[in-house]
């Protein structure tokens with residue numbers, strides 16, 4: 383153990399003994415200034431233990447159509463109850479719960495409208511699709527220790543949904559179904575594409591290949607903003623069959639090339655000066671992820687670039703999104719893990735890239751970006 387680790391270990395052990403002491407907690411809650419810190423820690427601790435209930439309130443707003451109903455607000459609870467097919471008491475319980483979470487707001491006595499957060503959720507079909515999708519994760523996490531003990535060896539709701547991940551663990555009951563996940567990815571793509579467009583310029587790129595590009599939503603966003611680009615779409619055959627048609631319709635068939643293939647078994651097409659990997663790497667365990675990077679590197683001429691965009695781990699200020707949310711999500715999915723920019727840059731160096739650098743994004747909770755040069 384290094385001297386630094388020994389000092390840090392001793393400090394953490396001492397701090398934890400102090401924090402766990404009821405007498406310390408009693409005084410911290412009363413001392414001026416310290417009291418403010420203690421209170422915000424206590425609030426955060428409560429949010430941690432109650433977060434699953436907050437998420438279910440949000441889910442009830444989406445699945446019960448309450449965001450849509452509140453768009454017509456102000457409405458009284460009786461009207462909302464009848465439109466939701468709930469008793470008035472039940473509707474009020476949900477409205478009040480959402481009020482505490484800023485999903486709804488009571489503008490005056492019994493005049494219900496969207497709250498500040500509610501207005502954002504109500505306007506965003508992609509987030510709502512994700513919230514609906516999370517019913518699978520919620521079910522898989524019902525017994526988290528049992529899920530961890532199964533060591534990703536048995537199928538889960540999520541591994542069946544992401545058929546390519548499930549196939550790795552024998553969960554192929556749903557065969558080659560890819561439409562459902564491709565549509566979910568397309569509706570939520572703008573979170574990532576917006577971050578990339580705001581942080582990366584494509585002026586000096588001529589041909590962009592999106593590997594694992596699904597139904598072409600990323601290429602549609604980038605290709606619409608940069609009309610000079612020629613676009614290539616690579617994904618599993620059953621995915622590009624639809625994806626190619628959707629993309630051609632959106633940006634013009636003369637601008638696109640469609641490449642059906644398996645990125646672990648087939649070569650990545652050559653002749654592109656930029657390849658993108660959007661929300662792909664975190665889906666795969668270290669060995670296949672490393673092989674994928676090497677496969678892409680082999681396709682690139684010197685100087686060509688690889689753009690990686692996905693939610694990453696250990697991003698300052700967005701830590702829970704990385705290792706708490708995606709850590710558990712990908713564990714339940716049965717494949718992959720969230721990686722820090724440092725992890726990914728080390729893998730890029732091992733795959734033979736000459737350089738790699740992180741690019742700052744405004745909302746790392748949507749995506750962080752790394753650009754590597756061959």
Ligand SMILES: C[S@@+](CC[C@H](N)C(=O)[O-])C[C@H]1O[C@@H](n2cnc3c(N)ncnc32)[C@H](O)[C@@H]1O
Nearest residue numbers: 546567594595596617618621644645646660661
């Ligand atoms: C999480 S989705 C991301 C889709 C898209 N890049 C986005 O961000 O919306 C992963 C994509 O990788 C594709 N994929 C998974 N395994 C693959 C493989 N072995 N070869 C090619 N594509 C694969 C899936 O079909 C899917 O479209």
